[in-house]
Amino acid sequence: MDTLEQRLIKQALAGDRQAFEEIVELYKNKIFQVAYRMLGNRTEAEDIGQETFLRVYANLSRYDQTHKFSTWIYRIATNLCIDRLRKRQITYSLDQEVAATEGLDMYSQIADKAKGPEAEVMTIELQNEVQQAIDQLPIKYKSIMILRYIEDLSLQEISEIIDLPVTTIKTRIHRGREALKKLLKGV
Numbered sequence: 001m002d003t004l005e006q007r008l009i010k011q012a013l014a015g016d017r018q019a020f021e022e023i024v025e026l027y028k029n030k031i032f033q034v035a036y037r038m039l040g041n042r043t044e045a046e047d048i049g050q051e052t053f054l055r056v057y058a059n060l061s062r063y064d065q066t067h068k069f070s071t072w073i074y075r076i077a078t079n080l081c082i083d084r085l086r087k088r089q090i091t092y093s094l095d096q097e098v099a100a101t102e103g104l105d106m107y108s109q110i111a112d113k114a115k116g117p118e119a120e121v122m123t124i125e126l127q128n129e130v131q132q133a134i135d136q137l138p139i140k141y142k143s144i145m146i147l148r149y150i151e152d153l154s155l156q157e158i159s160e161i162i163d164l165p166v167t168t169i170k171t172r173i174h175r176g177r178e179a180l181k182k183l184l185k186g187v
Contacts (some may be wrong), residue, residue: 005023005026005069006065006069007019008020008022008023008026009023009060009063009065009069012060013060013061020057020060023056024053027053027070027073028049028053030070030074030151031048031049031052031053031073031074031077032045032046032049033150033151034074034077034078034081034146034147034151035048035049035052035077035080035081037131037134037146037150037151038078038081038082038085038142038143038146039081039084039085040131040135044084048077048080048081048084049077051080052073052076052077052080055076055080056073056076067160068157068160070157071157071160071161074147074151074153074157074161075160075161075162075163078143078147078161078162081143082139082143085139085142086139129184130180130184133180133183133184134146134180136183137176137179137180137183138179140172141172141175141176141179142176143162144158144162144169144172144173144176145173145176145177145180147161147162148173155169155170155173
């Protein structure tokens with residue numbers, strides 16, 4: 001039996017624009033979140049979201065339906081983010097200030113109901129410091145750390161998105177965690 005996603009893809013391949021719009025609705029928030037976490041900029045994340053769906057539309061006939069659609073679309077978005085970060089790297093400085101609270105959604109700032117206002121502020125500050133530390137990671141670690149710990153994807157899914165063996169993904173997660181520990185020392 002076909003899933004809703006598979007039916008929408010078949011309909012979109014047959015030229016049904018409404019079906020493609022439904023695919024966009026299913027994934028637009030997830031793609032935006034990945035892009036925002038990787039780029040730290042709302043405008044750039046929106047641009048990456050649009051570019052992702054343009055590429056999906058243009059290349060939908062190339063999608064291999066034996067693989068998960070989500071993996072394919074995450075790969076497109078992640079690669080676009082990596083390309084954007086590489087272009088940005090020339091002017092990027094590790095000690096450059098990052099507006100870490102720009103555009104963060106409320107989900108990332110939800111505090112435990114038992115916490116008081118002071119604890120909430122401390123939690124938000126810690127989240128901002130962690131995001132700044134993630135922003136300082138080399139691209140090869142940053143994308144994997146976001147996909148693993150923020151998007152909560154499995155090692156296998158990350159392997160398919162990044163197109164690297166699971167063993168390499170494990171190594172980069174370990175090294176990424178070690179780099180984060182050094183960056184967050186004293187926090």
